[in-house]
Amino acid sequence: MPSYAYRCRSCGDTFDLTRPMAEASAPASCPEGHDDTVKLLTTFGTVTRGGTAPAPTPAPSSGGGCCGGGCCS
Secondary structure, eight states: OOEEEEEETTTOOEEEEEOOGGGTTSOOOOTTSOOOEEEOOOOOOOOOTTSSOOOOOOOOOOOOOTTSSSOOO
């Protein structure tokens, strides 16, 4: 079940709620009981096995030109 972060406009407290995605836009009260809250935009990171992602493969060098390296004349 996802966790959503909120901030209370009345007291400034930030808090998390774990709730189903179907209730993601439902109003939330802060732990102090205030109803004037906003949902915060949060990000998350992922970790691959081994701890790092493989380096991207560089694009092959075509030597330039208007046809992707071929002769245009």
